[in-house]
Amino acid sequence: MAGDKDIVAHEVGLDAGAQDDLDMERMGKVQEFKRNFKFYSIFGLTTTLMASWESILLTAAYGLTDGGRAGMVYVYIASFVGFFASVVSMAEISSISPTSGGQYHWVSEFAAPRYQRFFSYLTGWLSVLGWQAAYASICFLCGTLIQGLLVFNYSGDSGYVYGFERWHGTLLTIAIAAVGTLVNTYGAKFLPPLEGVILFLHLGGFVAVMAVIWGMSSGTQQASGYTVWQEFTNSGGWSSVGLACLVGQLTPIFSWTGPDAATHMAEEVQNASFVVPWCMVSTALINGGLGFIMLITFLYNMGSLEAALGASSGFPFLTAVQHATGSVGATNGVAAIILIMEVCSAIGILATASRQTFAFARDNALPFSRSLAHVNKRTQIPTVSVLVSTIITVLLSLINIGSTAAFNAVASVMIAALFTTYILSILAFIRARFQPGGIPRSRFSLGKFGLAINVFSVAYLCFAIIFTFFPTTNNPTLVSMNWSILVFGVVVIFAIVQYLVHGRRIYEAPVTQVRKEQ
Template sequence: MSSVDKEIVSHEVGLDQSLQDDRDMERLGKSQQLKRNFKFYSILGFTTTLMASWESILLTSTYGLTDGGRAGMVYVYIASFVGFFASVISMAEIASISPTSGGQYHWVSEFAAPRFQRFLSYLTGWLSVLGWQAAFASICFLCGTLIQGLLVFNYSDDSGYVYGFERWHGTLLTIAIAVVGTLINTLGAQLLAPLEGVILFLHLGGFVAVLVPLWAMGPGKAPDSAVWTEFSNFGGWSGMGLACLVGQLTPLFSWTGPDAATHMAEEVQNAAFVVPWCMVSTALINGGLGFIMLVTLLYNMGNIQDVIAPASGFSFLPAVQHATGSTAAANGVAAIILVMEVCSAISILATASRQTFAFARDNALPFSGALAHVNKKLHIPITSVLVSTMITVLLCLINIGSTAAFNAVASVMIAALFTTYILSIGAFIRARLLPGGIPHARFSLGKFGLAINVFSVAYLIFAITFTFFPTAANPTPVDMNWSILVFGVVVIFACVQYLLHGRRIYQAPITQVRKNE
């Protein structure tokens, strides 16, 4: 085939994909406002770096080491991944049927029982919007605290001197990270798709750059029995099993956000095919990288009691220092992780703004007209981007008064997003059981779909319970996990908002889908 023929075929394939995207948008009752800049590898880079699983395993290892220890982290990771992957492929099938930026709240509207679909859709939308807003605040704050942790790690000595910092330092660093993400998502919006391809390379290259020194420079490895059979219960829970379940916060945090590709669907070419396969690929890639990094950390970190409560707040810093025998190497690893987490913040802001844009497009939010406006030059919902940043700035001001209060707000993201997964997959199970079944999907679970859906909902309900636990038994008010309180307030707020505002003007997506059936 000549180069001219190949170009003609490529052009025809592109037209077919474009027509498929147009047909999907027409069926969903939406007009194409955003520019489809993302292809498979760019959206794969977007989602893999957003989740940043191997980086998050290192950053949040303190939770798992405290509750479960070495062996606990290994087996909880494996078990959690099985449940997590079932949830991802369940949502991937739904995304193939309805590839829209609305994501879960649209799915609930389309597949829930008619009597409840409007209210449940509205509740799901609020939980998703607030969950992603909390996710952006959380990742920015995590970057800020990592910088502070590096200062403590480098400017403390054996004489007892510890570098001191004020809470407002962390607030300013959080705002700085948020500003960087905002600049990329606005002034650099046209470069976001090609940039994600580069970031994917950094994600994979950074993994190798961290992994190799940990194995090559370590003074001695832990015995196999320590990694695979020794459990720890430093949290003081009544049983080792309960301690391990509480420690699953480490893998859960590293897998937050598998629905991100869905919220970018209206900017993805051939979305009904690419988005679900991107979700599956992201889960497999990050799940594998995360497990390899976890095992590497457990073999090379040294004595668990020496890293369990570091002054910096990050167990991986003394662990890497022990593994490599070098403070400079620990700083290098931290710098790589910091860069990747900033890249994650960029992707999370894009996701949060698209979810806000989609919900406002259905008149579900205050000032919906402004939030749903798409800038004609940049082809992005720039108001939603800026409002998302302002929410993070306002939230991080809470940290000046109380870090515990801020953490309670930020940590609600896992519970909020997991609840939206439960509601959307649960609604899809109902649709499967109807006489007509579900619509045709370009990514299908086939005859195993119902069993996988039911298992994923059961796992999510089980997992979400332990996100509300504190890291130690009998916590003080400061150490208490207050996310259950914040989550309850969010649910009550959404219900009241529906009664006062939503039921009058909210345009449930299913009403628009029906117009085009």
């Protein structure tokens, strides 16, 4: 099999470049990018893209409302176990097929022939739209964080009171999107070394925030061990605390969004079939650990739960840090670090979104595929895909002027869309395990535990995706309702219609290009 050929080639001493060429040849793809990323730089991109410890603070309101302190602790641990199983499952698949196409390529290669074309096309659309929504979401989050800081600093007894306007958030979203675009176009050649610097900032920022919170907090202000580890909350009014905790898992889920980012950059990574899977695993472990430490720090030092949830800024961590440090300046400093890291995350998300769009267009699956799949010969980046991704974010941000709830519904579809692609690709891989000859050998293997880990990861993802559609509180209003299930349904229907009208005629399924030895 082709996988055996890969391993044999590796074992006889092929260098990284030859191994990459062999992998691309097996998948039937032409190398169009320059492989500028090594382990450290791609690790920097994926680690800061997920920005787990930063996201824990930014999205704490979900977990505090549904589950409270203790709920956040145990849900985080349980969610990480399921999440990590999903990551290592996809890491093994990425080692076999290290392509920018990622999940839709894997479904095409490993699903049953009768269904692979349709489900591959569906997976591709969900992945493309999921990553586009992710870019819009991160830019909007940065914009609203700036607005939250203005509210935090200019309200109450201050001489100037900031008036929170939705159109301000839209303009700030567009500004953040513009920054990401400039770095991914004019600064593209500097992106690999820049990601190494950003990784240092990600780790250094974590240390700085920890030092500020613990160093300036007083023991008398901290919560007791009982409060943190045993006090659950059901502020959302659910039928039980257990259900509340399950709804509150949105906090850790948001903080782990995008573990597949490395594979969408695979065609720009040296020694990709080895580096990409280990980068995915390392990112999950490092970010999972940092996120847990930050979570415990936040819960011990946040002060009153009611005060945090009632923060006028909309971000409980601002109130929490001010309570811990007693300083507005220190709180602004912590927020500035987080804002910088989230902007850096936006840079990585745009790079990933554009490569996923490029890959799907390369297989003639999107409208205007020829333009979207074009790689600039001078910069060696898919410039059109980068610009289109930015334009989509700008257009989506305009929705916020009319309704923030409507924008959030569109942006939050990224989780359900991406989770669905993970489920479909791992299911296809499970099916391949039972075929004659099994799965191709890979340079990253789960061995005899692979099947059990794959099954467990699919079970977790199917369970978790259900709660991404829940509102934060029981009996929600039209405004507080989580409309993402409606948007997700529209996206799925749109993809199916696209397949019937467009895809089944001209979509070039990746499996048709994969080369296998007789």
